[in-house]
Amino acid sequence: MDLFLQFLTNGLVVGVFYALSALGLTLIFGLMRVVNFAHGEFYMLGGVVGWFATTYLGLDFFSGLVLVALAMGGFGWVVDRFLIERVRGQGEEPGILLTIGLSIFLVNITLLAIGPAPLKVTRAITEGPIFLGPVTITKMRLLAMAIGVTLIFGAHAIIHRTRLGSAMRATFQDPMAASLAGIRTKQVYAATFALGCTLSALSGMLLASIYSAQASVGGLVSLKSFVVVILGGMGSFPGAIAGGLLLGVAEALWGGYVATGMVDIIGFLLVILILVLRPQGLFSIRAERA
Amino acid sequence: MTALRMTEPLLRAENLTMRFGGITAVKQVAFAVAPGEIVGLIGPNGAGKTTCFNMLTGFYAPTEGRVFFKGTDITSHRPHAIARLGLIRSFQKTNVMKRLTVFENVLTGHYMEGRQSLLATFFPGEKVRRAEREARESAAAIVETMGLSRRMNAPAHLLSCGELRLLEVAVALAAKPTLLMLDEPAAGLNSHEAMLFGETLKTLIGKAVQSLLIVEHNMELVMGVCDRIVVLNFGQMLAEGEPREILDNPKVAEAYLGKAAA
Amino acid sequence: MDAPDAVAGRTEPVLRVRDLHVSYGSTAALHGISLDVHAGETVALIGANGAGKSTTLRAISGLLKARSGSIAWNGKPIANRPPEEIVAAGIAHCPEERHVWSGMTVEENIALGAYLCRSKEEVRTRMGMAFHRFPRLRERARQMAGTLSGGEQQMLAIARALMSEPRLLMLDEPSLGLSPRMADEVFDVVRAINAHGVTVLLVEQNIHNALAVASRAYVVKTGRIAAARPAAELRGDPELLKAYLGG
Amino acid sequence: QDSVKIGLVEPLTGSVAYNGKSVVEGAKLAVEQINAKGGVLGKPVELVIEDGQCAPANSVNAVEKLVQKDKVAVLVGAFCSSATAAIMPVAQKYKIPLVTGVSSSAALTEQNNPWFFRAAETDALMAKAFAKILANDLKLKSVAYVGVNDDWGRGGVEEFSRDLSALGVKTALTEYFDHGSTDFFTLLTKLRAAKPDGIFVAAETQDGSILVKQLQEMGVQSKVFGVGSWATADFINLTGDAAEGIYAAVPYVSSVDTPRNQEFVKAYEAKYKVKPGKYGAAGYNALNITAQAIARAGGTDAEAIRTALGKTEYKAPNGEYRFTAKGQAYGFDAVLVRIEGGTPKVVASAPVEAPQ
């Protein structure tokens, strides 16, 4: 029982982390429908910029976080305006190829710039375990979870409660109609991409302070994030949380009771299983008819 | 007319009902289409006409009721299986293969005639080649009939709305339907064009197709070509009869025609 | 041909289009359209399939770039401005083929029509008005717009265009897919709006209805203006109409 | 030809690039030193470096290019055992000697490929060298084994657990994890529940440092020892105070106090600003062994070089390398270190013996 509780806690913590790292993708892939293979690299850059800010610029963790948000938001804006914008409305393939190219470029230019070594990001607080009955958790993890949950709810609120959010959804569904309603669609696209990029980078820095930052982490992050977004249903924030938690808990239980050697298989099996049963993912509705 | 009604109808719908969550879009609708007949299906917006089409052609599974085509029960058969029996439809929202040319669209419409085994695909014999040649000739002829020959090699995305509607009908004709079902084929045509289109439709009967079932809001067209009209309102049958009877029916006038009838 | 000022003695036109050329990629669709719309008028654009009516509206609302020519709105040039600026200037365009946001509810669709209006209060009043005009939509308020019937989507598109409370309303085939009775109601709405001082530019295949609401009509033929007449004149001369519309 | 070319295939991109780069650095240093002393055969040595990405197909591409286009005399490399396994037949086909300084899969030297030489330890040899010391000095009764889920990690866990079990140490747990995993709490929960005296870990810097940190976060107190490039400044920096007191069995550590090693460390530090680790030394040694063999062969004839390689007696910073008939190196020293106060202290050192 104690073991189970610990597994469950581990799963929930990692689940929130998964949801957090998939957050940017929920926006860019789930809502904007850009199959963004550079997601993991945005995450990676968040960690790397965070490392740079806390190590070289000597900023504290939270100032670093702000810097990452600004820098990567600007970066996302530029990527959208100068790259994605030019292939918009041509189907998903050019976007796929473009982001694959971007991802290759970003990884290798980062490798050139800072080398392949793992990097340490200064932590927000002095780390230490907390014992809750039989369950162990650490302070940094609790903090990261809190920030993560805030970000998730914040993003959800932006999409569903604000004018910008409505504008986003309208733009992605029918950009022509959106522009006729007075929505500045180019700006909306760029803002969404920038926001997605910022969220990816923030999660990258947050988690790098717990694990470590490295030029090559992107690939795995992308894969898992795609799994999370699909599990939850495209573009749904509650779905992304559910998908992340589901993945985290399933991995923890599989790792705990079966074997840790192939935990990665669980996510993919879940995707297959859920899509067979519910071809629209867990949280998504269909609004199309013949 | 009466003689026609005695024979086994081509298409028969029994008690069709369709519910979406709390909304009952179609309720207990029953009607039939006899060979050689042109039937109109009309009714106010949201009355359930398109939903009926979708149930008849397998795109929706009816909540209740049955559909018979040429005497066989086709309720909830998959759409392509129903098409293969000779029941071909068009869509209310314009649906064509935008990136193919007009000719390629129509050629693709000949799919059923050219179906073959995988072996024949990889090692085509004379039979397959002949079928291919015939399909090409037939496609050109159909494009001609629909008056699109000027646009033969234009990609479909270059066509205007009206031309697209004609192309849709051409593609449907290419599939050699027994019963052709058209959902608002004249939407977007002006009155003059609609009239010409009506003439074309009439010439099809008995040659290219056996029967027609048409959903249309253009009353001139409906009254001009239909032998019989079925009226839906709020998902239910409101009236059924010959065009004259329908025009004179006060309930139809009230629900559907509005001032036009007054 | 230069736009003949059929309603002589009026003031400057609010919308003035001169020698407009527009093309899709390398194929030209408009070869010099000129037209005037005066404040408070209802003007109809009629013509055969593929004549270029929709293209004209798209160019005015900024969806398409003009290759040459000018468009002036209240004397200010608006050609090649982005659509969002043109809406803000008071021109609403209800496009062909509806283009409702299918994954959003009817309510959200309507509310977003008033995107540029920042007062929530005001938006609510306008929504009340929209539901009043199209009671069917009130019944369907929570339904996904993509699952509406064709005619219901058409009503939604019109209602949405009205939400921006434009001074010039451009409607592209508003009666498309509407039942005769519903079409009449929509034209009644157009009349009512017009009576409130909104200028209307109407593209319509239902010539009879169009000429009944419009005061003047332009006939478009293969990308050019073939004629400009008072509506009553055209209504009374079916032979003339046939000659223009035949193709 | 005015230079003697040696081809080097290492992963320079991807997630093992970190270690591949170190090998290249070591190799470059060796070449620099050799050329400073006049090169071999009176010509300078030229190192042609290719990225094999640790992938079989890419490594084969690289080797084809090195052999056909650059006409290298000897091949060094391929890091990952799978990539090395893929290029071995190519080397054999073209009759070019192939020296690896890293790939540890035992199967490689069992393929009877006469052109292949491994100037590296295998897990079996490491286990044999240290099992007794670990069992006796650390007084372990039960050990939990954790390894990265690849050929190297599995090999390490299997060899150490076999030799330790033979000495009566109980196996509390055996678990593997995938390279690149970041969260080990689930694994560590199981591990904590198994209550072992010692924890054996086969992991490289990136995975290893995170795992050791999380061991501390979970409050696990057992003694930790492992294989991998742990005795490096990078590892200690990343792991922080969680690294205190852990043991590592490595074929090389910079703190070995021999004149040859001091010299090597000085040169390496001067060039790269860090102390060499396991992989830097591996690249350095592999290149020296190769160059010396070419010198002894008296020419670039492949057959002669191969024979010369077989007769290697290379004095490395960490002992002396010789090859068995199957091309397996032995004779060099492996060390067990303990990290104390942020530096690796040598606890024990044992020569790697030739396998039976």
Place this chain on the structure above:
Amino acid sequence: MTLERNILLALGVLAALLPFAVTDQYVLHLAVMAIFYAILANSLNLVVGYVGEFSLGHTAFLGTGAYTAALLSVNAGWPMWAAVPAAGVVAALFGLAIGAITLRLQGPYFVIVTLSFAEVLRIVANNWIGLTNGPMGLAGVGQGGIADKTVFLAIVLGLAAVTFYLSYRFVYSNAGRAAVAVRENRYVAQSIGVNPFGTAMQAFVLGAFLAGLAGGFYAFYISFVGPEVFRFSFMATIIIMVLMGGKGTLLGPVVGAVIVTLLEEYLRELQELRLSLFGLIVMAIVLFLPNGLMGFVARRREQRGDAPSLSPAIEERTV
């Protein structure tokens, strides 16, 4: 369509003549790899270009083919001529099973579920040590057999001939048109009697079969098979080839395969900068030739007034 066929034939003849012109084994090796990739890219193109769904799991078939051939060779001593067709068949069976599940899905769901299958197979290959030797992989496939590059070149050309014959027949047949119909408009396709699922399945299984053949060849040529054959980086290479060349044409993927293979090799000169530059080139191609090289050629032909015969240009930006 005849133009496309003739160009393909000409390319084939050119490749067949290569050994007579050059003796450099490295060049021959590149030729073999380019043709291998052409087969692979073509097989993916059948799914991406003709079913119109984007598969990220094509390595599943490459991998099962490679493992099948490797296992048959290593464990049962099968020769290449028997093991490679067997690889194709096994991959086709996997295609049938995976297609049955995935082809019910569309769009992003299809993309990710196919990727999932490839990943599941990779993890299985990495952990089922009894069968696949796990991360150690299977070494020495077909050892002691063929060693000559020209023979390998002949074999891979033969496979390419089979591949392009089958693809050509399929693409320009009634069945191929049906696949295009499904790609372009599912509703229309169904209403003219096309079974979207069945048609997609045909193209999918054909693609799987061809990828399996390529995988079998790969196993013998590289003589080593490990779990990395299922890896996403392999997949990315193939995608780049298909999209760079131009999907939905037979020639495009071939052009893409040749260019990417040569590019990857010649960029080696640039050492560390190599992959960064490769990424930039990929991005540049998307930006300047959004429909791939073949799309560009088709567009030029269209503008010059020739009939658009190679690939449909896309012009749906404005409205």
